[in-house]
Each structure stands twice: as C-alpha cells, then as structure tokens.
Amino acid sequence: MSTLAIHNLQKSFTINNKVKQVLNGISLTLADNEFVSVVGTSGCGKSTLLSIAAGLEDFEGGNVTVDGQPIQGAGMDRGVVFQAYTLLPWLTALGNIEFALKAAGNSAKACKEIALEHLALVNLSAFAHAYPSELSGGMKQRVAIARALSYRPKILLMDEPFGALDAMTRRQMQALLTQVWEAHRLTVMFVTHDVEEAVYLSDRVVVMGVGHIKEIIDVPLHRPRVEATCELPEFLNIQRHVLGLIRQDTTAQA
Amino acid sequence: MSDVEIDRGKGAVVDTVAPKRHKRGTLFVIGRQPTRAAYLGIAVSVFVVIAVAWWVFSVLGIVPPIFLPAPNAVLAKMAQLAADGTLWTDLEVSIYRISVAFLVSSVMAILFGTLAGTYGFWKAAIEPFVDFVRYMPVVAFVPLTILWSGTGDFQKFLIIWLGTFFQQVLMVMDAVKRVPADFIGLGRTLGMSDQKILWKIVLPSAMPGIWDALRVSLGWAWTWLVLAELVASTSGLGYRITVSQRFFQTDTIIGYILFLGILGLITDQAMRAGEKVLFRYNRKRP
Numbered sequence: 112m113s114t115l116a117i118h119n120l121q122k123s124f125t126i127n128n129k130v131k132q133v134l135n136g137i138s139l140t141l142a143d144n145e146f147v148s149v150v151g152t153s154g155c156g157k158s159t160l161l162s163i164a165a166g167l168e169d170f171e172g173g174n175v176t177v178d179g180q181p182i183q184g185a186g187m188d189r190g191v192v193f194q195a196y197t198l199l200p201w202l203t204a205l206g207n208i209e210f211a212l213k214a215a216g217n218s219a220k221a222c223k224e225i226a227l228e229h230l231a232l233v234n235l236s237a238f239a240h241a242y243p244s245e246l247s248g249g250m251k252q253r254v255a256i257a258r259a260l261s262y263r264p265k266i267l268l269m270d271e272p273f274g275a276l277d278a279m280t281r282r283q284m285q286a287l288l289t290q291v292w293e294a295h296r297l298t299v300m301f302v303t304h305d306v307e308e309a310v311y312l313s314d315r316v317v318v319m320g321v322g323h324i325k326e327i328i329d330v331p332l333h334r335p336r337v338e339a340t341c342e343l344p345e346f347l348n349i350q351r352h353v354l355g356l357i358r359q360d361t362t363a364q365a
Numbered sequence: 366m367s368d369v370e371i372d373r374g375k376g377a378v379v380d381t382v383a384p385k386r387h388k389r390g391t392l393f394v395i396g397r398q399p400t401r402a403a404y405l406g407i408a409v410s411v412f413v414v415i416a417v418a419w420w421v422f423s424v425l426g427i428v429p430p431i432f433l434p435a436p437n438a439v440l441a442k443m444a445q446l447a448a449d450g451t452l453w454t455d456l457e458v459s460i461y462r463i464s465v466a467f468l469v470s471s472v473m474a475i476l477f478g479t480l481a482g483t484y485g486f487w488k489a490a491i492e493p494f495v496d497f498v499r500y501m502p503v504v505a506f507v508p509l510t511i512l513w514s515g516t517g518d519f520q521k522f523l524i525i526w527l528g529t530f531f532q533q534v535l536m537v538m539d540a541v542k543r544v545p546a547d548f549i550g551l552g553r554t555l556g557m558s559d560q561k562i563l564w565k566i567v568l569p570s571a572m573p574g575i576w577d578a579l580r581v582s583l584g585w586a587w588t589w590l591v592l593a594e595l596v597a598s599t600s601g602l603g604y605r606i607t608v609s610q611r612f613f614q615t616d617t618i619i620g621y622i623l624f625l626g627i628l629g630l631i632t633d634q635a636m637r638a639g640e641k642v643l644f645r646y647n648r649k650r651p
Contacts, residue, residue, distance in 0.1 A: 197547040
C-alpha cells in the first residue's frame with residue numbers, strides 16, 4: 112500500500128512585493144499503484160504541486176501524506192525524475208545509480224548488482240561505463256528513471272521528464288515507461304504539458320486551471336498499452352475532452 | 366541574361382561558377398576555427414615579428430642600448446645569470462613565496478566561497494564585505510603591510526594574499542552558485558544531509574569552475590608577487606629587477622620580465638593540463 116494524499120493545499124509566492132496564489136485548495140489522492148498525470152498550461156502550478164509532493168518546497172496550508180503519514184521534507188519514499196536529467200557529470204551511468212543506492216545504505220556489492228539490473232531494465236547495459244556527456248538526452252533520462260526506480264521508492268514523481276526530448280525519442284521513452292511501469296507497478300505522479308502523453312500513460316488525468324483542479328478524468332483504456340492505443344476512438348475522445356478543458360484557459364487568457 | 370533564366374527553368378546546365386566563396390580569407394569569418402597547424406603558425410609568427418622588430422630597432426641604433434638592449438644581449442645576460450646561479454636563487458625564493466601565499470589564499474577562498482555560495486548566512490556575511498575590499502587597491506596596502514609585518518616573507522605573502530584571495534572568493538562563490546538547483550534537490554530526495562550534499566554533490570559539481578578560478582587567479586598572483594618584491598625586498602625576481610634598474614642593467618630587467626612571462630605561461634599550461642586530467646568526464650568521446 113503506497114498512497115499519496117494531498118489535502119486542501121495552499122501555496123503562494125511573493126514576486127516584486129506582490130503575493131501570487133499558485134495553489135489554492137488542491138486536493139488529490141493517488142491510490143496504490145496508480146499512474147496519475149497532471150496537465151495544464153504553463154504557470155498553472157503543476158510543477159509546484161509536484162515539488163511540494165516531493166518535499167522540495169514548503170507550503171502554507173493543507174497537508175501532504177504518504178500512507179497516512181505527513182511528509183517531513185524530501186525523503187527516499189518518494190523518488191523524483193527531474194526534467195533536466197540531473198545526472199551527476201563526474202559519475203558514469205552505473206555510478207549515478209550506485210550513488211543513489213549508496214545513499215539508501217546498500218553495501219557496495221549490492222549497489223553494483225542492483226544498478227546493473229536497473230540499467231538492463233532501461234536497455235542501457237552497454238553504456239554502464241559511459242559518462243553523461245557521452246549519452247544522448249533520451250539515454251540520460253533513462254538512467255535517471257533507472258536511478259529513481261533502483262532504491263524502490265513508494266511513489267515516483269516525474270516532472271515533465273520527456274519535455275526536453277525530440278518527438279521520436281519521446282515516443283520511445285513513453286513506450287519504455289509504460290512497459291517498465293506495467294512490469295513493476297508503483298504509484299506515479301507524472302506532470303506534463305503533453306495531453307497525448309498524459310492519456311497514453313495514465314489511469315487518471317488531472318486537468319489543472321491556474322491554482323486549482325478543473326476536472327479529474329478516468330482513462331479506462333486497456334493495458335498493456337501499445338502504439339495502437341493512441342488510435343482508439345475512446346483514446347481520442349478523452350484526449351479531445353482534456354484538450355478542450357485546457358483550451359478554455361488559454362482562450363480566456365488570450 | 367534572360368536566356369540564362371529561361372534555360373535554368375528547363376533544367377539545363379547554366380553558368381556553373383559557384384557564388385564567390387571566401388577562399389583565402391577563411392579565418393576572417395566569424396566563428397571559423399583555424400587548424401592546429403595554422404593556429405601554431407600564426408601564434409609563432411606574432412612572436413617572431415615582435416622579436417625581429419625589437420632586434421631591428423636595437424641594431425639600427427634607433428634606441429640606445431641603455432634603454433633597449435638587443436635580444437642577443439639580453440639572452441647572453443640571462444645565460445650568464447643562469448650560469449652563476451643568480452637566476453635560480455631568485456627563482457627559488459619567488460616560487461616559495463607565490464606557492465605558500467597562493468595555496469593559503471586558494472584554500473581559504475574555496476572554504477569561504479563555498480560557504481557563501483551555499484548558505485544564506487555566509488552569503489550575507491561574506492559577499493558585501495569581499496566586494497568592498499576587492500576594490501581597495503592592493504598597491505596602497507604595501508606601506509601598511511611593511512609597517513605591520515616588516516619586510517620579511519610574511520609581508521610578501523600578505524600582499525599576494527590580499528591581491529588574490531578577495532578575487533578568488535567571488536569566483537569560487539559564482540562557481541558554487543552555478544551548481545544546478547536540481548542536483549541539490551536530488552540529494553534531498555535521496556535523504557542526504559546538508560553536509561553530505563555539500564561534500565558529495567556541491568563541491569564535485571563546482572570543481573571544474575573552481576579550478577578555472579584558480580587558474581585565472583594564479584596569473585594575477587604572479588603580478589602581486591613581483592609587486593611585493595619590487596618594494597622593500599632583499600631577494601627574489603622582483604628584487605633583481607629593482608636592483609638592476611639602479612645600475613642601468615636594462616638587459617637584466619628585460620630578461621627577467623620575459624622570464625616572468627614564460628613562468629606565467631608554464632603555470633597556466635600546467636593548470637590547463639591538470640584540468641584535462643581531473644575533469645576527463647566532461648569530454649565527449651566519439
């Protein structure tokens with residue numbers, strides 16, 4: 112059982128002496144082993160929501176609990192995959208995963224074993240000894256995902272992890288992520304601005320307006336999901352519905 | 366003209382002269398890089414041209430030797446000073462001074478710069494003060510340092526330290542600030558303590574930038590060394606220059622200045638070589 116519950120979350124920033132309410136009463140519960148995406152226009156507060164859930168940012172009101180326990184800052188129960196790869200450049204692909212495992216308190220031997228296992232999971236065994244500067248963007252993000260999974264967090268938080276990748280690589284990464292997730296289930300919160308990606312990957316899609324949740328949409332599509340899933344009429348209907356919700360915002364702003 | 370236009374549309378071979386390319390002046394296009402050979406050739410030529418100009422000026426007697434001795438006279442003088450050991454004794458003293466002062470300054474700068482780059486308290490405590498001291502002319506401290514600490518080695522250390530430390534701190538601080546916030550976030554999500562994040566993530570991540578700051582400041586340290594030795598000194602490369610001036614030994618002065626330039630160049634190249642070895646991971650392998 113690993114659930115993430117956010118209740119009535121309040122968060123504001125002060126910019127140039129003006130207080131801006133970024134999150135206003137957000138409530139959201141991620142069930143055990145559920146894949147939930149959060150979509151919305153840029154500036155709607157979706158990344159802030161994820162940072163708060165990760166424990167990397169403070170909040171003013173409400174609460175965040177993991178399995179019923181309020182979070183105390185960041186911790187190893189929540190793994191994070193950042194948009195900007197965040198591989199440590201002085202460590203190899205293997206070294207980067209071992210770094211996390213060592214922090215988790217594993218022995219050197221166990222670190223290496225588990226790290227190699229997870230590199231294989233993301234099809235990068237051949238690049239174990241390559242430095243990040245020698246890897247492509249997609250490869251770096253695969254290492255980052257392998258690293259976040261390696262120490263078995265209860266919840267995986269992903270902040271636009273494929274946002275910086277080209278369309279082709281992005282597709283491959285989405286396929287890889289579903290494949291990995293369907294094999295090793297865990298609770299995932301996935302922030303993205305790509306609606307198709309959100310629908311393809313998730314059990315539920317949370318659509319955010321500025322500072323609040325507009326609607327939570329179930330995605331009752333069959334798993335395992337494959338490339339062809341994106342052409343099913345149900346898929347297209349859900350995608351159209353989500354896009355419509357987001358578009359209301361953009362037209363209102365324009 | 367019109368015939369050519371019509372033919373072009375029919376796919377016929379027309380005027381095949383390519384538009385004029387920069388064939389000869391390729392290195393005068395922004396961003397175009399010379400080959401290694403071309404680079405070395407151009408670099409060496411500049412030295413040769415200046416040396417020849419110098420030689421011509423002195424041989425033709427345009428400038429009297431007491432102001433500008435010929436290159437061969439300078440070389441001969443330097444050879445003589447090297448043979449009788451004067452040059453090496455001066456060098457030894459100077460290297461000792463710059464090493465001690467630069468090392469102390471660098472260690473302190475890495476310590477304070479890292480603290481100022483990471484912790485809010487240290488940033489507020491260090492940055493404004495250092496920014497202030499940085500703009501005080503080091504030269505003006507020379508009489509004061511002599512008053513405080515005499516004319517021994519310690520006073521030389523003090524001048525070099527004053528000149529390098531305050532610049533280094535800010536550069537180290539900037540290098541530390543450039544560590545991506547996500548790296549620190551990563552450390553946090555791995556449950557690492559602040560101290561661990563500092564040692565295992567911030568410092569290794571900032572190291573290439575810190576190393577570069579050290580390389581640049583080492584160049585300045587040479588200047589402060591010579592300044593310290595020019596005034597109230599009894600040994601060292603700078604001292605020899607002052608003494609030579611008293612006796613109009615212009616050949617020694619010029620020889621020592623050139624020698625200092627070469628020393629600076631050597632240390633800079635050594636630091637660059639160190640960079641290549643230490644931060645190999647930043648290099649892209651094919």
